Every structure is written in C-alpha cells, then in structure tokens.
Amino acid sequence: MAEPRPPLTLATRVLGAVLMILLLGGLLVSGSAWRNGQQAARQAYDRILLGAANDIAESVRIQAGVPIADLPVSAFQLLAQAPEDRIYYAVHGPGQMFITGVDPGTEIHAPEPGTDGPGYFDAALNGEPARFVRVTRRFAERDFSGPVEVVVGQTLRARKAMTADLMLDALWPMAAAGLALMVIAWAVIRTALRPLGAITEDLARRDPYDLTPIATGRLPRELQVVLGAMNRFMGRLDGQVEVMRNLISDTAHQLRTPVAAIRVQAETAVAEPDAAARHRALDRLLARTRSLGSLLDQLLSRALVVHRTDSAPRLPVDLREVALEIMERNDHALLAPGSDLRLEIGEEPVMVRADAFSLGEAAGNLLGNALRHGTPPVAIGAKRRGGDAILWVRDAGPGPAPAVLAQLGSRFNRDAATQESSSGIGLSIVNSVAAAFGGRVEMARKEGGFCAALVLPAEGGAP
Amino acid sequence: MMLVWRMLMFLAALFPAAAVSQEATVHYGNGPVQFLLRSTTDNTIIRPVIERFAELNPQLAITFEQWGSNALFAQSRADCQEGSVPADAILSSAVQQMVWLVNAACAHPHRSPAALALPPSRRWRDELWGITTEPAVIVYNKQLLDGAEVPRSRFALLDALRAKPGLYRGRIATYDIAASGLGYLFAYSDSLEATTFGALLESFARVNAVATCCSAEIIAGVAEGRFLIAYNVLGSYVANASAPQVGTILPEDYTLVLSRAYMIPKTARQKNVAAELLDFLLSPEAQELLAKAGLVTEIDAIDSGLSPSARRSIPLAPSLLVALDGNRRALLLEFWSDAFGRSDGP
Numbered sequence: 056m057a058e059p060r061p062p063l064t065l066a067t068r069v070l071g072a073v074l075m076i077l078l079l080g081g082l083l084v085s086g087s088a089w090r091n092g093q094q095a096a097r098q099a100y101d102r103i104l105l106g107a108a109n110d111i112a113e114s115v116r117i118q119a120g121v122p123i124a125d126l127p128v129s130a131f132q133l134l135a136q137a138p139e140d141r142i143y144y145a146v147h148g149p150g151q152m153f154i155t156g157v158d159p160g161t162e163i164h165a166p167e168p169g170t171d172g173p174g175y176f177d178a179a180l181n182g183e184p185a186r187f188v189r190v191t192r193r194f195a196e197r198d199f200s201g202p203v204e205v206v207v208g209q210t211l212r213a214r215k216a217m218t219a220d221l222m223l224d225a226l227w228p229m230a231a232a233g234l235a236l237m238v239i240a241w242a243v244i245r246t247a248l249r250p251l252g253a254i255t256e257d258l259a260r261r262d263p264y265d266l267t268p269i270a271t272g273r274l275p276r277e278l279q280v281v282l283g284a285m286n287r288f289m290g291r292l293d294g295q296v297e298v299m300r301n302l303i304s305d306t307a308h309q310l311r312t313p314v315a316a317i318r319v320q321a322e323t324a325v326a327e328p329d330a331a332a333r334h335r336a337l338d339r340l341l342a343r344t345r346s347l348g349s350l351l352d353q354l355l356s357r358a359l360v361v362h363r364t365d366s367a368p369r370l371p372v373d374l375r376e377v378a379l380e381i382m383e384r385n386d387h388a389l390l391a392p393g394s395d396l397r398l399e400i401g402e403e404p405v406m407v408r409a410d411a412f413s414l415g416e417a418a419g420n421l422l423g424n425a426l427r428h429g430t431p432p433v434a435i436g437a438k439r440r441g442g443d444a445i446l447w448v449r450d451a452g453p454g455p456a457p458a459v460l461a462q463l464g465s466r467f468n469r470d471a472a473t474q475e476s477s478s479g480i481g482l483s484i485v486n487s488v489a490a491a492f493g494g495r496v497e498m499a500r501k502e503g504g505f506c507a508a509l510v511l512p513a514e515g516g517a518p
Numbered sequence: 519m520m521l522v523w524r525m526l527m528f529l530a531a532l533f534p535a536a537a538v539s540q541e542a543t544v545h546y547g548n549g550p551v552q553f554l555l556r557s558t559t560d561n562t563i564i565r566p567v568i569e570r571f572a573e574l575n576p577q578l579a580i581t582f583e584q585w586g587s588n589a590l591f592a593q594s595r596a597d598c599q600e601g602s603v604p605a606d607a608i609l610s611s612a613v614q615q616m617v618w619l620v621n622a623a624c625a626h627p628h629r630s631p632a633a634l635a636l637p638p639s640r641r642w643r644d645e646l647w648g649i650t651t652e653p654a655v656i657v658y659n660k661q662l663l664d665g666a667e668v669p670r671s672r673f674a675l676l677d678a679l680r681a682k683p684g685l686y687r688g689r690i691a692t693y694d695i696a697a698s699g700l701g702y703l704f705a706y707s708d709s710l711e712a713t714t715f716g717a718l719l720e721s722f723a724r725v726n727a728v729a730t731c732c733s734a735e736i737i738a739g740v741a742e743g744r745f746l747i748a749y750n751v752l753g754s755y756v757a758n759a760s761a762p763q764v765g766t767i768l769p770e771d772y773t774l775v776l777s778r779a780y781m782i783p784k785t786a787r788q789k790n791v792a793a794e795l796l797d798f799l800l801s802p803e804a805q806e807l808l809a810k811a812g813l814v815t816e817i818d819a820i821d822s823g824l825s826p827s828a829r830r831s832i833p834l835a836p837s838l839l840v841a842l843d844g845n846r847r848a849l850l851l852e853f854w855s856d857a858f859g860r861s862d863g864p
Binding site: 154 | 638
C-alpha cells in the first residue's frame with residue numbers, strides 16, 4: 056500500500072540533481088584516489104621489500120663450500136616499517152637447496168623467475184594475501200658457484216593502511232569542497248527560485264475572484280513570459296466576466312421599461328370598453344412588442360459581438376465585402392422601406408485583420424442608425440486612408456445634436472433606451488468592435504451630411 | 519663440521535618428537551567449561567594469579583600445563599595445523615617462538631582497551647601480548663663479594679674479570695645458550711645491543727666461566743657460594759628463589775627486559791575465556807599479583823639508579839624471527855663455542 060508521494064518541489068529536484076552529480080564525481084575521484092594511493096603504497100613498500108631482500112642477499116657468504124646467511128637484523132628493521140605485517144623469508148641455493156628461512160614448511164606459490172632484476176609477485180602467505188620479491192645473487196667462488204635465491208614477503212596490512220590514509224588525505228578536501236559546492240548550489244538555487252516561490256505564494260493567497268494582473272517587474276524573463284500569458288488569460292476572463300455582468304445589467308435595464316409599458320398598455324386595452332379605443336390601444340401594444348423584439352435582437356447581437364471579439368480567430372477581411380454583404384442582405388428594406396441606399400467602394404481591397412461577423416454587425420448597426428435617424432439618401436462604403444481602413448456610413452442629414460453626439464457610444468444611452476428602437480446599443484456594439492480590433496469610431500458632420508465611420512488599422516501596411 | 523652438527527642439533531630442537539609432553543599439570547576450579555592454559559612459567563610462581571582467575575570465573579575448570587619452551591613450541595606448531603587437544607591460551611617466556619607462531623598465522627586476534635593500552639613493544643598484530651616485565655640481571659653472592667666490588671655494569675664486570683682473574687676463575691656462571699632457550703635469547707639480544715658481548719664472552723672464557731642450563735641451578739650455585747657472579751639471570755627466578763645471600767644488579771649500561779608473551783591459538787576452543795584471561799592478566803589486580811610473584815618488576819621505581827634509556831625491552835616484533843633463524847643461530851653458537859673452546863685448550 057504505497058501512498059502516492061507528493062510531487063517534489065523544483066528546488067528539491069535541482070538540488071537532487073546537483074547532489075547526484077557531486078556524488079558521481081565523488082565516486083570517480085574516490086576511485087582515482089584509491090588507485091593512486093594503492094600505487095604509491097605498493098611502490099613504497101615494494102622498495103622496503105627489495106631493500107630487505109638485498110640486505111639478506113648481501114649477507115650470504117660461502118663458508119666451507121656452503122652458502123650461509125648471517126641474517127641482518129637491519130633487514131627486519133626495514134620490514135618492521137610495516138609493523139603489523141607478517142613476514143616470510145627464505146634463502147635457497149641451487150636446485151632449491153634450503154639454506155635458511157622462516158619455515159621450510161611454508162609453501163609459497165611463486166611464479167617462474169623471469170628475466171634479470173627483482174621479481175615481485177603476489178601470493179598467499181599462510182592464507183593471507185601477501186607481496187613478495189625474489190632477488191638472485193650469483194656466486195662464483197672456488198668452492199661454490201651458482202645462484203642463491205632470496206625470497207622476502209610481507210602481508211598487506213601496512214599497504215592497505217597507507218592506501219586508506221592516502222585516499223582519506225586526498226578525499227577530505229574533496230569532501231569539504233563537495234559540501235561547500237552543495238551549500239553554494241543550495242543558496243544559488245534558493246535565490247534563483249525565490250521569485251517563483253513568491254508567485255506561488257501570491258497565487259495561493261489570491262482571492263479566487265481576484266483577476267487583477269500579477270506584477271511581473273524584476274522577474275526573470277522566462278517567468279515574465281509565463282506570467283504575461285497568465286495575466287492575458289486573466290484579463291480575458293475578467294473581460295468576459297465584465298461582459299456577462301454588463302449584459303445582464305443592460306438587459307435588465309433595457310427590458311424593464313418596455314415590458315412595464317407593454318403591461319400597462321395591455322391592462323388599458325383590457326379595461327377599455329370602447330371598441331375603437333381598444334383597437335388603438337392594441338395597435339400601440341403591437342408596435343411596442345415589435346420594438347421590444349428588435350431591442351432583444353440588438354442586445355443579443357451585442358453580446359455575441361463582444362464574445363466573438365474576444366474569442367474568434369482574427370482573419371484577413373476585406374471591408375468592401377462587409378459593405379457589399381450589408382447591401383445584399385437588404386435589411387434596410389425592412390427598416391426604411393423604399394429608401395435609397397448607395398454603395399461606394401473602390402477597386403483596391405481594403406484589408407483588415409478582424410472577425411467578419413463582428414464587422415458585419417457593426418456595419419449593420421451604423422447603417423441602421425443612419426436609416427432610422429438620418430436623412431436619405433444614405434451611402435455605405437469602404438476606403439483606405441493612409442494606414443487606416445475605413446468602413447463608413449453617410450446620410451444627408453445634420454446628424455444628432457452635439458450634446459447627444461458627445462454621449463454617443465457609451466454602453467447604453469438612457470434617452471435612447473427609453474425609445475424602444477434605440478441607437479445607443481447599436482453604437483455601443485460599434486464601439487466594442489472598434490476597441491476589440493484596435494480601431495476607433497469617428498463621427499463627423501461634413502458637407503452634405505453626417506458621416507459615421509469605423510476606423511481600423513489596415514492590414515498590409517501603407518499602400 | 520661443527521657448524522653442520524650445530525645446525526642438526528638446532529633442527530632437532532626445532533622439531534622434537536611430539537611425544538615430548540608437559541612437565542606438570544595442575545587443575546584449578548571444577549566448573550563445566552574446560553580451559554587449557556599452557557605455559558613455560560613455573561606453576562608455583564604463577565599459582566596465585568591463576569587461582570584468582572578461577573575464583574572470579576567459577577564456571578571454569580582450568581587445566582594449567584607447565585611445559586618446556588621447545589616442547590611447547592613444537593606442540594603449538596603441530597596444533598596450529600591440526601590439534602587434537604589444542605591449548606586455549608599459551609603464555610611463554612620464549613618470545614621468539616611466540617613471534618614465530620604469530621608470524622605463521624597460528625594466533626587469534628583480540629582487541630580490548632587493556633590490550634590496546636600496552637606499549638607497541640609489548641604488542642604485535644593484536645595477536646601477541648607481553649604480560650610480564652622481567653629484567654635480565656647480574657646476581658652475586660652478598661657474603662663473598664663486597665658491595666663495593668660488585669660490578670654495576672658490563673664494563674665493570676669486564677674490568678673486574680681482567681683485574682682479578684684468579685678470584686673469578688671457575689666462579690662465573692651463565693646460561694648455556696645451546697641448552698637454554700632463554701639464555702640464547704638473552705645472548706642474541708646482547709649481540710644486538712653492544713660490542714661488549716664479544717669481549718664479555720672472551721673474558722668469560724678466560725676465567726673458565728661455567729655455562730649451565732638452568733636458572734635454579736645457577737641461583738643455587740650463587741647462594742651456596744660456588745659461583746660469585748652469574749650473568750644474565752632472569753630476575754623473577756631470583757625473586758622466587760628466596761635466597762637472602764643472593765644480590766641482584768640491573769646492569770647500568772643497559773638492562774634487557776623480557777615480557778612473557780601471551781597468545782590465543784587460532785585453534786583454541788575457548789577463545790572468549792582466553793581473551794578474558796588476557797584482560798585479567800593485564801588488569802591492575804593481576805599485575806599486582808604478578809608483581810608479588812616477581813613476574814612484574816617496576817624497574818623505574820626501584821632504587822637501581824637505572825636510567826630509562828638503559829632499559830631495553832625485548833620487543834615482540836618480527837625482527838625476533840632472526841633469533842630463530844637456523845643460520846644465525848648456528849653462527850652465534852659457533853661464536854659462543856669458539857670463545858669457550860679456545861680457552862678450554864691449553
């Protein structure tokens with residue numbers, strides 16, 4: 056029943072990796088130090104061994120035709136440099152004739168003697184690993200001639216101790232350095248990850264409804280990218296929430312009055328005894344219901360536009376096509392039957408990067424306003440002016456009063472809202488679209504009429 | 519031919535027939551656990567110490583076997599290979615033989631604070647430990663030799679022998695190093711220590727010194743007045759001889775100090791008991807008992823005027839292997855017999 060472990064923190068992971076690297080390095084260094092120490096110890100004690108063997112070989116003399124070793128204590132004092140080690144020595148004459156030795160019964164499995172010079176070899180001494188050296192001294196005396204072979208050996212305790220000492224001597228500073236590196240790495244990682252920790256803490260403490268951006272100053276660039284993306288996302292979410300809130304509030308506000316009016320008129324119609332008067336009241340009720348319908352359409356259209364400007368992909372759109380489509384949809388025939396609508400577009404495409412549906416809604420609203428409030432003839436067109444792409448609607452009238460003009464484009468227009476066929480919502484749609492695609496709304500009284508234009512940055516730079 | 523004969527004798531001493539057995543056997547305690555201690559030490563000398571150990575460990579039935587050093591060495595070597603009744607612990611004054619046994623991987627290691635507290639010269643490989651401190655002394659007959667005449671160093675002894683050869687003729691005793699392992703060890707150590715050894719041997723030969731085998735015989739001879747001076751006698755034997763007319767001198771030029779070596783054979787059956795016995799022997803209580811028995815001499819404490827640098831411990835170290843070397847022994851014996859032999863002639 057292994058419980059799932061909680062995921063490791065970033066600092067733990069990085070520290071773990073550093074530790075692993077240091078451990079691996081430490082292992083390699085230890086191995087190398089051990090090898091060096093072993094070689095040094097081997098050389099040092101091999102020399103002692105050789106010295107002792109030479110001492111003994113030197114002490115061999117021929118007495119009455121028999122080689123005899125006057126064993127020098129100095130040789131054993133040399134060997135006592137490894138005080139805890141057992142010793143083997145043997146002196147043999149030609150034909151393995153035993154001259155002297157620690158114990159003729161001890162057998163050493165020596166390899167065949169090689170070429171000249173001292174021959175070192177490893178073998179077991181009474182069941183313990185040991186190192187031996189073989190030195191041969193040749194005699195050419197009157198009464199004795201032939202080689203005398205001296206074998207001296209020693210167990211490996213002192214070598215091992217020296218190897219361990221050398222290794223430890225080499226490893227202590229390494230271990231200290233490793234520890235220091237570890238501490239430094241810890242400090243560096245802590246410092247590097249502190250902004251992340253601060254953000255984590257900030258996010259953990261943050262109210263779930265708090266969608267304000269997180270401060271990105273003084274942060275590493277990578278984190279700024281992440282936080283920037285997050286802030287943009289939160290901004291969009293905030294916008295969506297704001298839109299929802301506005302939509303609900305607008306809808307409530309816009310619908311309350313007409314619905315109340317409809318109810319009053321319906322009550323009046325019910326209570327009216329006179330048939331003609333009732334008929335008139337019913338007519339008014341019908342008109343009110345129609346305008347309520349169109350109001351609802353506009354509210355929904357606006358919500359849709361606001362939603363799309365936030366979420367729909369932005370594609371290249373030709374503003375001429377938007378104008379053309381409005382013309383072809385022929386909605387204006389319903390709003391103003393028999394009115395004169397002209398289309399003014401050039402040969403060159405007027406490209407923007409935006410959402411075609413939203414542009415269509417905006418253009419439809421501009422046109423609707425012109426048809427409803429302006430003076431025919433009404434014209435719609437698209438053109439390029441410098442770096443701007445302009446979708447415009449023009450009528451021949453004077454346009455709204457300057458005071459009204461100043462208020463136009465706010466979210467809703469109280470005055471306009473009181474009339475069922477309001478222009479406020481329509482203009483707020485246009486404003487939203489303009490804001491969403493980085494443009495603006497221009498309204499200007501010009502010679503020959505009033506012109507309302509949606510000005511967006513043109514796609515493809517200046518012509 | 520002399521040399522070859524000596525070598526053969528040595529080999530015979532080195533590999534005696536296994537039939538040679540112990541000299542005495544004493545039992546301490548009657549517990550269920552059998553424990554066999556083999557020693558070259560005289561049972562009467564060491565008895566209080568073993569008795570105390572048996573008292574402290576009532577579960578033990580200690581068998582104390584007293585051996586001659588060469589027989590004990592041969593038996594231990596045989597036990598090292600395959601022993602039918604191996605000793606659980608060995609305490610021998612023939613330290614060179616003990617070093618040889620340890621060098622031949624016949625010993626079992628043991629580490630304890632008491633053992634590790636021993637100085638390096640009394641400890642080897644944690645397998646061999648020097649239990650006692652016994653000086654090699656010059657003894658003299660107090661009644662026959664005036665205090666002022668007593669030689670306090672080897673140089674004084676040499677001068678005395680040269681000045682009054684008549685007085686000392688035939689009345690100087692020392693160990694026969696061919697017969698006595700201890701005598702050989704002292705002679706060997708002397709030969710390493712100083713050049714006086716050769717001169718001393720010649721002087722001994724000139725006054726027809728007597729080389730004999732045994733401590734007891736030498737001390738008795740001195741006590742009776744047959745010998746005026748005996749050279750290189752183990753101090754502990756003098757202390758136990760209870761001979762009031764025998765005086766002791768620690769030579770001031772240098773005094774050899776022997777530590778009887780204790781070893782746990784690797785074939786021992788009661789290694790733990792052996793280790794306990796070792797720790798007990800090194801404990802202050804046992805050391806005091808050993809001091810009473812004359813086996814531990816506080817050399818620095820007694821008013822001998824012996825400087826610390828004159829104290830030469832015979833170290834438990836592999837260099838003692840040289841003492842056992844056949845060639846070396848043959849050469850020393852040759853030197854010895856040459857010196858004595860020349861004087862035997864005309």
